Amino acid sequence: MSDRSVLRRTSTHLRRAVPWFVAAALLATVGLPSVAALGTLPVAPMIGVAHPLASxxxxxxxxxxxxxxxxxxxxxxxxxxxxxxxxxxxxxxxxxxxxxxxxxxxxxxxxxxxxxxxxxxxxxxxxxxxxxxxxxxxxxxxxxxxxxxxxxxxxxxxxxxxxxxxxxxxxxATGPGLQLSENTTDGLQFVPNVLTAAPAHYPVSIDVLVTNEGSFGHTFTLASQSNVTLSPGNFTTYFQQHAPLVSATVPSGGGSTVWANFTIKGPGVYQYICEIPGHFASGMDGFLYVGVTPPAPPAPPSTAIVDTWILAGSAALLGVGVVLTLVAAYSGRFPRSPGSGHH
Ligand SMILES: [Cu+2]
CATH class of the missing domain: 2.60.40.420 (Cupredoxins -  blue copper proteins)
Structure with missing residues (x-):
């Protein structure tokens, strides 16, 4: 057999292999909608929303x-x-x-x-x-x-x-007040670290029930001025000059609770922190949005591990098609083209 005839035979086989490539590619795309769906998996809300006191x-x-x-x-x-x-x-x-x-x-x-x-x-x-x-x-x-x-x-x-x-x-004029829930953790976090309240009237009384999910003691300390961002280095001085709206001590021990009750005079973003030394510096703070829409919630957790498996499966399907095609191209034997019906 001459080189030319081998080349011609191979190119003929590759042409006949095209439907198999297409079929393998279609199979591979089956996985893609699943990946897209996984990207919209519902996640637990990370924002605490105030609800009216049942009064x-x-x-x-x-x-x-x-x-x-x-x-x-x-x-x-x-x-x-x-x-x-x-x-x-x-x-x-x-x-x-x-x-x-x-x-x-x-x-x-x-x-x-x-x-x-x-x-x-x-x-x-x-x-x-x-x-x-x-x-x-x-x-x-x-x-x-x-x-x-x-x-x-x-x-x-x-x-x-x-x-x-x-x-x-x-x-x-004064509404019945609003109620919120907040948690403290041994990871030195407030969970959630965004609270929202949309009162119909000002001033509005807001009651926050703070629950200790860990064992360390904490405080829920709320700045009295809106739109002020504190830092671990300046909060002590700031609170000496501007007394907090509330500073509630969260007792140590899992499950302990304390109410942080306060009155908000007008809309704004109010920062709250834990005053225990080192806790704010470790990220223990949050923001209370009163009559102000908070920024978009954080992106949902990555589903990369699941996605990887689905993509790997799709790649494997494509690989099977490629291998079948190559084997057939060299052996000269083809199964009937998919979708070609019977001859
Ligand atoms: Cu703390």
């Missing part, structure tokens, strides 16, 4: 034949859910009908038809009808995001409102 404002109101509400004025922290127990202590029907819009006061000169028309047009936050001796509940949440607000309630039984049966549910 429902509860009231008990009597509806009387005077006719009147007793008490007439209710006061709740802005943003808190409200639960009102209503009791009709009289011999007439009464209603507890709450205006849906804040700071709207109905006129006692309106006729019963005008009062009805008002509620038909504007709706109500609560509308409870009570027969003599009956009890009921009005449970509601009012939108007080625009600040202190007052919601009027009336009885819409004709001429009761006009005779003085009305009252006000007042929401005060």
């Amino acid at each position: 429902t404002a509860s009231f008990s109101v009597n509806l009387t034949d005077q006719p009147a509400f007793s008490p007439q004025y209710l006061s709740a922290p802005a943003g808190s859910p409200v639960s009102i127990q209503l009791t009709n202590t009289g011999n007439l029907n009464h209603t507890f009908t709450l205006v849906a819009q804040p700071n709207v006061v109905l006129s006692p000169s309106w006729s019963p038809a005008q009062v009805d028309r008002f509620f038909q047009t504007n709706g109500s936050l609560a509308n409870v009808s009570l027969a003599p001796g009956a009890s009921g509940w009005a449970n509601l949440s009012a939108n007080t995001s625009s600040g202190p607000a007052s919601f009027e309630f009336v009885s819409v039984v004709p001429y009761q409102f006009q005779a003085g049966m009305f009252g006000f549910l007042n929401f005060t």
